[in-house]
Amino acid sequence: MFYLRILQTAIRALKSNALRSLLATIGVIIGVAAVVAAMSIIEGATREVLNAIKSFGSNVLIIYPGAARRAGRQIGTVNTLSIADADAIVDKCPAVIRTAPEVLSGAQVKFYSKNMNCAVLGTTTAYPLIRDYKVAEGRFFNNSEIKTEAYVVVLGYKVAKELFGRGTPLGFVVKIRGKPFTVVGVMEKKGTMGFLRVDQQVIVPITTAMKRLFGFRSVSSISAQAIDTKSTSIARKQIKALLRKRHKIPPGEKEDFGIFSQEQLLKGFQEQAKIMGIVFYSIAGISLVVGGIGIMNIMLVSVTERTREIGVRMAVGARRFDILAQFLAESSSISLVGGLLGSLLGVAFSHIIANISANLLKAYVPNSAIITAFTVAFITGIISGLYPAFKASQLDPVEALRYE
Amino acid sequence: MSTLIQLNDVHKIYNMGLSSVHALRGVSLSISQGEFISITGASGSGKSTMMGILGCLDKPTKGEYYFDGQPVNQFSESQLAKVRNQSLGFVFQMFNLLPRASALENVSVPLFYARRTRYHNDALNALRMVGLQDRATHKPTELSGGERQRIAIARAIVNNPKVVLADEPTGNLDTHIGAQIMMIFHELNKKGVTIVLVTHEPDIAIQAERIVKMRDGKIIEDFIVDEKTHREALEQCQQLAKEKIAEE
Incomplete structure (x- = not known):
């Protein structure tokens, strides 16, 4: 109940700076979109290839001339x-x-x-x-x-x-x-x-x-x-x-001949999927780091702006942990919104890729992609909010109240 | 009457880089339950530091502080927060309301940090005590200075504290509105709440039963205001408050 209220307070604070919050979360949106798109394309391609392989029998070997x-x-x-x-x-x-x-x-x-x-x-x-x-x-x-x-x-x-x-x-x-x-x-x-x-x-x-x-x-x-x-x-x-x-x-x-089997095909495909994954996940990783820094930056600004508010909250009985929780709730809310928008964008993006490739690549959005996206967004939010929130919680209430 | 606040030879030293400021130099003070006391002095006299220590926002560098018989020096951060939440109420010169929250929500903040699950009624009661129950849904920006300060007082008393600490509560208000705010403090005091008022205005200070004068981090005077002066000041305050109401 208490933490629900903390969350409500956090959301209100973000709403009052909606544009700023949205801009701060763009990095996370792009990062999450890349994760979701990558997972969807790779999953789609995997299914496609597995179907092809299954259709020719899992215990079949093809010997071809070299x-x-x-x-x-x-x-x-x-x-x-x-x-x-x-x-x-x-x-x-x-x-x-x-x-x-x-x-x-x-x-x-x-x-x-x-x-x-x-x-x-x-x-x-x-x-x-x-x-x-x-x-x-x-x-x-x-x-x-x-x-x-x-x-x-x-x-x-x-x-x-x-x-x-x-x-x-x-x-x-x-x-x-x-x-x-x-x-x-x-x-x-x-x-x-x-x-x-x-x-x-x-x-x-x-x-x-x-x-x-x-x-x-x-x-x-x-x-x-x-x-x-x-x-x-x-x-x-x-x-x-x-x-x-x-x-x-x-x-x-x-x-002067070759032997071709399902395992080999699978291995070859997995190699390719791995390379594709590395490319996508690098983009995702970089965006998330940039996104995290964006959120941290905005949170630091927010802490400075609201120094007096923090002082007042402490004066009326907020513990240091309560202040910490409030700012963490804000940063993780921002990044969860980023996760949501990023997921939508990622799903859209994977379908666009599938269309451009004339269905050579197929998009399939696995549940794990969405779960991963949200987890990653949430962790980014927590990590990037940790320092600003800690800074806020360690303010001296007397000085915070005097802050102009 | 029982002693609520007891300071024994309290020192406060602020370290500012290389130099240090000796803000309090051995202050001893005892305040009883139900007292109305003014702390006065020029700026730099240490009265704000005193306020911070009395309000458990700050710990003394040296000396002892007993609040309601408890040694504040030995309290942890979260115990201090609990004392501020349960036993103290703050009123500031700048009101210090949360701008995005309604009057009712502002008053609810201490109840929120007390981990109370339902607080609508208590918050509304506190607003009623300062006569602003019909402003519950208004934001601070939609209210006048006097109204804002009354909401701040409602916030200070919502947890039924033993002490209300007011730091220049009339400093940003005209004399009539200031008088109305003072009347609220007098009423609270009548109900048994201890009031500690920090001010540099003599006609505000004189409304208290007792005045503590500070200079250079020390108490230079501590006296009971004589009955007659006190009563006159009170009547004058009542008069000022009424005039404003008539004007409206």
Whole structure:
């Protein structure tokens, strides 16, 4: 009750100097806004990336070709991985339960007068299992169709919609690069997987894609599925050792392939988030220090101006602690108002950033950002008010009463 | 009557850098409960310092001070604050009201520091005693000098103190208004409140029952005003106060 009254008194004192109080708190407003904006952008980006990662499976590793080298010199680019590598990984790496070699290219898919530019993925029957990507209608192609390099295709959800509308595409023939493919299935609606829009892709047997469509001699990538999430790092080691042996890479030489996993992606992202955070938090820190000094300055002016009032309060029975509490209440009220305005500004700012980046960055304001903002503002208020309040509380009442 | 205030050989020395000022040089004084006493002297005589010490705003450098039998010298800061809050009331020449607060809020300040939760009624009663209950919501800036001083008196008496210390309370007011303020002190005194009045105006000082004259930090005279002089001064004060009311 007593401290509530102290707070009321403090707020009244601030109101009577509203403009001055507001100006004093600008540093805190900017600092808090930076904190909130930083936390919101980082949180938004984290969620985005985590969703992307989750959508391609937490126990999935992607093996991609690197530069082919000889004697430390780069001699070629991307033709280092083969279907045989994919098979060998399943055979020799106990931590891996299945692999899917993949080739990826673009082509026009035609059905009579309708056509669409699609990604064409050549792969095996393991692909839908590894990616947890189900057939919605019809079936996936089977192993004998892979062996015979059959002209069969499974359409992505959007491709089916685009070319066939509401009718079923099953049994119809579409043309890919002028070659006729019988539609055997349609995949479920998935949106994006990793960073690919799989709904706009068509899937054909890998053998057909390599030999009959694109003439590729090596695969674009190999997806490997570890037994579980925990064993991904073991799987990575096993794959690395195996492929080094198969590709005859001498010890100390760099691999001609790379292994990409969720942890790695996460690590890379976290590095970036850290840098972003450091930049934002430095701005926030500097603003808060400046803001704190601003508040301290205004509080010192206020103490001097109200020396007589302090004397009177002491004369009628205020203890030194009561005076201290009153000025601390004032400085923390100023900075809490700064915290409030700063939070609003920070939220607005993070959405503006998201808009400017054309939603490449997303803003998500976590509760912890608001709590942090207020805590930081409050602490700034207390720290910057401490010295002026202490000075006020140590005034000699006799001299304070005589002060002109 | 019991002794309320007892000063024994009190010294006060202010250190101002290299030099020091010996403001009180061995003052002994005893004031009984219910007395009306004036402390007079030229500026620099030590009467303000005396006021600070009597009001527990300051501690003597040397000597003893007993308030209501308690040794003030040995009090902690917060005990001093408690004595000021509970047993003393201050009235200043410059009124010293809080400019942003209403009359009622100004009067409430001592109750607030007494950690009282409800104080509206007590504050209103104090305002009623000085005849300003209808000015409760006014800010000091909206009031005349005399009204401000009456609010200051209401603030001084709101905690039912034993002593009211008034430092030149009429110094900023014309003689009629000053007389009205003095009448309030006389009324308070009749109710048993001890009044200590610091003034350099002889016709104000003479209204007290007892006068203490100071010079150079010492008491040079301490006497009871004779009955006749006192009564005449009182009547004159009453007259002055009434004239002003008639004028209005």
